[in-house]
Amino acid sequence: MSTDTKYGRFGSGHSVRRIEDPALVAGKGQYADDVAPEGQTHLVFLRSPYAHAKILSIDATDARAMPGVVAILTGDDLVAAGVKPLPVSTNFPRPDGTPGVSPPRHPLAVGTARYVGEAVCAIVAETRDQARAARDAVFVDYEELPCVTSVTAATAPGAPRVWPEAPDNFAAGMRHGSAEAADAAFAKAAHVVELTLENQRLAPASIEPRGVLGTYDAAADRITLRMSTQMPSGVRDTLCDAVLGIPREKMRVTVGDVGGGFGMKTGAYTEDAVIAFATRHVQRPVKWIAERSEEFLSAVHGRDLLSHASMALDADGRVLALRVKSLANVGAYATPTGVAIQLLIGPWVSTSIYDIQTIDFDLRAVLTNACPTGAYRGAGRPEAIYTIERLMDAAARKLGMDPAELRKRNMIRPEQMPYKNPMGQTYDTGAFASITTQAQALADWNGFEARAAQSKARGKVRGRGIASFLEWTGGNVFTERVTVQVSGDGYIEIYSATQAMGQGIATTYAQLAVDVFNVPIEKIRIVQGDTDRGQGFGSAGSRSLFTGGSAVQLASRQTIDKAKELAADELEAGVGDIEYDAGRFSVAGTDRGIDLFELAARQGDRQVFVDATNTVEGPTWPNGCHICEVEIDPDTGEVTIDAYASVNDVGRVVNPTIVRGQLDGGAVQGLGQALCEQIVYDPDSGQLLTGTLMDYALPRVDMVRTFKTEMDQSVPCKNNPLGVKGVGELGTIGATPALVNAVVDALARAGLGERAATAVQMPLTPERVWKALQQRGA
Amino acid sequence: MSTVQFAVNGTPVSAEVEDQKLLVEVLRDTLGLTGTHVGCDTSQCGACTVLVDGQAVKSCTMLAVQAAGTQVSTVEGMGRADALGPIQQAFVDCHGLQCGFCTPGMIMATAGLLAEHPNPTDDQIVHALEGNLCRCTGYVNIVAAVRQAATALAADKR
Numbered sequence: 001m002s003t004d005t006k007y008g009r010f011g012s013g014h015s016v017r018r019i020e021d022p023a024l025v026a027g028k029g030q031y032a033d034d035v036a037p038e039g040q041t042h043l044v045f046l047r048s049p050y051a052h053a054k055i056l057s058i059d060a061t062d063a064r065a066m067p068g069v070v071a072i073l074t075g076d077d078l079v080a081a082g083v084k085p086l087p088v089s090t091n092f093p094r095p096d097g098t099p100g101v102s103p104p105r106h107p108l109a110v111g112t113a114r115y116v117g118e119a120v121c122a123i124v125a126e127t128r129d130q131a132r133a134a135r136d137a138v139f140v141d142y143e144e145l146p147c148v149t150s151v152t153a154a155t156a157p158g159a160p161r162v163w164p165e166a167p168d169n170f171a172a173g174m175r176h177g178s179a180e181a182a183d184a185a186f187a188k189a190a191h192v193v194e195l196t197l198e199n200q201r202l203a204p205a206s207i208e209p210r211g212v213l214g215t216y217d218a219a220a221d222r223i224t225l226r227m228s229t230q231m232p233s234g235v236r237d238t239l240c241d242a243v244l245g246i247p248r249e250k251m252r253v254t255v256g257d258v259g260g261g262f263g264m265k266t267g268a269y270t271e272d273a274v275i276a277f278a279t280r281h282v283q284r285p286v287k288w289i290a291e292r293s294e295e296f297l298s299a300v301h302g303r304d305l306l307s308h309a310s311m312a313l314d315a316d317g318r319v320l321a322l323r324v325k326s327l328a329n330v331g332a333y334a335t336p337t338g339v340a341i342q343l344l345i346g347p348w349v350s351t352s353i354y355d356i357q358t359i360d361f362d363l364r365a366v367l368t369n370a371c372p373t374g375a376y377r378g379a380g381r382p383e384a385i386y387t388i389e390r391l392m393d394a395a396a397r398k399l400g401m402d403p404a405e406l407r408k409r410n411m412i413r414p415e416q417m418p419y420k421n422p423m424g425q426t427y428d429t430g431a432f433a434s435i436t437t438q439a440q441a442l443a444d445w446n447g448f449e450a451r452a453a454q455s456k457a458r459g460k461v462r463g464r465g466i467a468s469f470l471e472w473t474g475g476n477v478f479t480e481r482v483t484v485q486v487s488g489d490g491y492i493e494i495y496s497a498t499q500a501m502g503q504g505i506a507t508t509y510a511q512l513a514v515d516v517f518n519v520p521i522e523k524i525r526i527v528q529g530d531t532d533r534g535q536g537f538g539s540a541g542s543r544s545l546f547t548g549g550s551a552v553q554l555a556s557r558q559t560i561d562k563a564k565e566l567a568a569d570e571l572e573a574g575v576g577d578i579e580y581d582a583g584r585f586s587v588a589g590t591d592r593g594i595d596l597f598e599l600a601a602r603q604g605d606r607q608v609f610v611d612a613t614n615t616v617e618g619p620t621w622p623n624g625c626h627i628c629e630v631e632i633d634p635d636t637g638e639v640t641i642d643a644y645a646s647v648n649d650v651g652r653v654v655n656p657t658i659v660r661g662q663l664d665g666g667a668v669q670g671l672g673q674a675l676c677e678q679i680v681y682d683p684d685s686g687q688l689l690t691g692t693l694m695d696y697a698l699p700r701v702d703m704v705r706t707f708k709t710e711m712d713q714s715v716p717c718k719n720n721p722l723g724v725k726g727v728g729e730l731g732t733i734g735a736t737p738a739l740v741n742a743v744v745d746a747l748a749r750a751g752l753g754e755r756a757a758t759a760v761q762m763p764l765t766p767e768r769v770w771k772a773l774q775q776r777g778a
Numbered sequence: 779m780s781t782v783q784f785a786v787n788g789t790p791v792s793a794e795v796e797d798q799k800l801l802v803e804v805l806r807d808t809l810g811l812t813g814t815h816v817g818c819d820t821s822q823c824g825a826c827t828v829l830v831d832g833q834a835v836k837s838c839t840m841l842a843v844q845a846a847g848t849q850v851s852t853v854e855g856m857g858r859a860d861a862l863g864p865i866q867q868a869f870v871d872c873h874g875l876q877c878g879f880c881t882p883g884m885i886m887a888t889a890g891l892l893a894e895h896p897n898p899t900d901d902q903i904v905h906a907l908e909g910n911l912c913r914c915t916g917y918v919n920i921v922a923a924v925r926q927a928a929t930a931l932a933a934d935k936r
Contacts, residue, residue, distance in 0.1 A: 017870055017871065018870070018873070020878070021869070021870040021875060021878070022859040022860070022862060022866075022870065023859045024875060024878030024881055025853070025857075025859075025862060025866040025867075025869050025870055025875065025878070025881055025882075025885065026813070026853065026854065026856075026857060026858055026859040026862065026866060027811070027812070027813015027814070027852065027853035027854045027856075027882050028813065028854075028859055029812075029813070029878055029879070031812075031815070031879060033806075033812070033815075033816070034812040036807075129796075129798075205913055206877070206879075206913055207815075207817040207823055207825055207877070207879045207880045207911060207912065207913050207914075208815070208817065208877065208879040209817070257877075257878065257879075258877060259815070259817075259877045259878070259879030259880075260876075260877040260879060260913050260914055262913070289816075291819050292817065292818035292819050292820065292823075293819060501877060502876035502877025502878065502879075502914050503876065504876065657873045658873070660873075661873050661876060661914075661915060661916075661919065664915070664916040664918055664919075665876060665914045665915045665916040666916075667916060668915075668916035668917065669913070669916075692818070692819070692820045692822070693818050693820055693822035693823060693911065694820050694822055698911050698913065699916075699917075700908055700911065700917075701903075701904050701907040701908060701910070701912075701917040701920065701921065702904050702908065703916075703917070704916060704917070704918060705900070705918075706918065707916070707918055
């Protein structure tokens with residue numbers, strides 16, 4: 001970390017103000033809907049009002065005659081034009097061993113609509129109002145079919161089938177571990193705890209909805225999509241390879257400012273395919289900006305897992321085995337990510353930071369008539385960590401042990417590193433007990449009883465929850481390519497195919513470049529979001545900094561090396577005699593030298609250009625301990641977050657302010673799951689009951705007043721040269737169990753005892769908590 | 779169609795608008811002031827907040843024709859990227875934004891609050907921002923930004 005060089009205060013380790021911000025706070029952001037080319041048309045979708053229905057006919061005759069209508073497209077139109085369905089999950093077999101299945105996910109429904117909000121028809125018109133008016137004139141004749149929206153209903157005997165090839169509605173299944181070994185461990189256990197846990201369905205709900213602007217260059221037969229996405233290359237590749245069947249060079253995807261992603265804007269959507277097709281079809285720019293209700297209906301949902309989990313412990317509180325049976329509601333189409341998240345990625349961290357080698361997991365992905373699921377901040381890890389952290393608390397209560405002590409007794413010790421968990425995942429580093437001890441100090445663990453007494457004196461019930469945990473980051477794509485251009489015009493432009501969506505990547509990368517170039521940060525320009533300039537996996541799974549950032553550092557160093565050779569020629573000296581500092585090359589021991597940018601200007605193309613690819617050695621394993629204290633008003637059941645403290649092992653920190661923002665902002669998303677957020681479908685009709693921000697409760701400004709957040713940098717990651725660990729999802733993963741454990745603790749103290757653990761499920765709305773409190777006398 | 783005359787960021791504007799057009803649509807589509815954002819269809823998110831005659835208003839809840847004769851302020855009127863106003867600067871200084879999509883609405887809601895309560899309590903800040911949703915920051919830094927902005931504006935007045 002450079003602190004003593006000329007521009008070091010803008011290098012890594014410092015809370016540099018974000019270079020993204022001035023434009024954004026001045027209203028000069030360029031989000032998806034902020035660009036409007038000449039001749040732009042507007043596309044709206046007609047969506048299924050039924051959770052499950054045959055589409056008998058679509059009559060758009062009247063709609064086509066409406067003012068301003070340019071085109072109306074149906075699923076059959078797209079099939080006739082050769083458009084193929086989007087990829088569905090095929091990697092995981094069904095529980096009976098037969099190949100995994102899913103209904104084909106057509107860009108517009110063909111023959112059958114399988115969830116409320118599935119796009120059935122697309123209307124293109126000169127204005128959005130005209131498109132909406134024409135949408136109302138499209139007549140679709142549906143035959144309603146029986147539907148299921150929950151895993152319980154979908155796996156009941158005689159349940160309606162979402163897809164005939166899955167008569168039991170199982171799209172896929174996975175077993176991990178050994179049932180026999182787990183049986184033996186449970187048989188000799190001194191204690192067994194078991195819980196049924198609902199990890200409810202959530203809406204990622206970025207404040208900027210999805211949006212796509214398609215343009216078509218007829219002369220080059222080339223489609224450009226300018227869109228709000230985390231994965232421009234992935235969108236292009238899927239649409240070209242699988243859906244449209246065109247060469248990749250016939251499509252360019254560009255990205256402006258992205259108003260939040262949280263995993264929801266990864267990969268290609270059906271809507272993206274329709275825009276790409278439509279712009280080529282009408283040979284004009286076509287824009288679609290999702291309405292909020294469309295986002296609730298059709299942007300992927302997260303979580304939605306029903307787990308029955310049990311843990312066997314010996315008399316001393318050492319965990320002998322973990323058994324989890326889960327049903328994951330993956331919705332009407334089993335997307336590759338939706339299935340992998342629940343069957344594989346989450347389970348990678350199911351044993352978390354604990355030394356547990358005996359597992360028995362039976363995980364199943366269930367088709368329902370609900371919106372497909374996909375990545376949402378944490379993506380499987382929140383579900384896995386919630387499960388084990390709830391079990392840990394239940395075990396501590398059963399054994400009469402301090403919950404932190406029980407956890408520490410089971411933690412993997414630093415000397416066990418590298419540690420291979422029973423899912424075959426290898427943790428490179430971790431000082432888990434130290435992190436928890438620090439968090440206890442930060443939270444004034446020992447002062448809790450006094451605070452509980454004070455709460456009681458005020459008529460409130462206080463509870464404390466702890467979650468100690470780790471997570472996996474990286475998407476298992478470890479290679480990133482970066483180009484560096486030192487321009488003769490006096491700036492350094494760095495292109496990366498990772499994608500900003502609010503994380504502050506540009507500032508962070510610029511700081512890493514300042515470390516190497518030691519020039520003012522204003523000289524660094526970070527460019528992203530253009531598949532013509534570079535391709536890569538994009539930003540997901542908290543991977544950008546440790547993969548892309550490592551590549552920025554490498555590419556910057558290679559640029560200096562290359563420029564040194566050029567400087568040696570210019571200065572007629574040996575390369576070994578050339579020194580670089582603060583934007584200037586000089587010949588050692590002389591006053592001869594040349595400015596970096598001057599050197600670039602003297603090259604034939606007025607630049608020094610380096611194209612570098614770097615591969616890091618593996619994922620990162622950030623971890624932390626989050627401790628939450630709540631007060632419950634027994635008259636109303638309302639939960640108030642009174643204190644929140646966390647210590648986070650995030651490896652080396654490039655920008656402390658940005659990292660803290662990720663941790664705290666992420667924590668509030670996790671608290672939202674714990675307290676208020678839930679997607680609800682009506683079980684009979686399959687209608688979405690939480691289709692607006694009036695019905696779906698996002699956290700508001702009053703949720704948390706202060707965070708005590710600390711970062712422990714003493715255990716750098718060994719798998720990347722920066723020593724950094726991914727931080728985007730850590731707060732979300734820790735916050736949910738910390739808060740729920742606090743409420744359960746409060747309920748237990750209020751008189752429910754061990755019953756508290758089974759008295760509530762998320763979200764912990766006042767009604768649910770109040771009802772649980774009424775069990776006190778029972 | 780109606781002709782609507784009002785002032786935006788101090789500049790008189792005359793626009794031909796369809797009667798059903800919302801103020802936010804005219805600001806964005808007719809006047810090209812895309813700093814005011816649309817994040818929902820139900821007036822819940824507050825990304826479209828502007829000032830109308832000094833009061834914070836969600837511009838998706840108001841017809842453009844209703845703005846006739848008023849003074850409308852948008853985020854573009856609060857300062858330029860190379861010369862930020864005190865509220866904008868406070869959001870930058872306090873890391874009160876991440877993706878930035880809700881930020882113009884937050885800034886305008888803050889402007890409305892500070893016009894009424896130049897030295898707000900935390901409860902007043904929380905009350906004023908209850909109608910503005912942010913999914914990134916967790917709000918704590920936004921509240922800090924409002925506090926800093928209040929201090930900066932008070933210092934400017936002295």
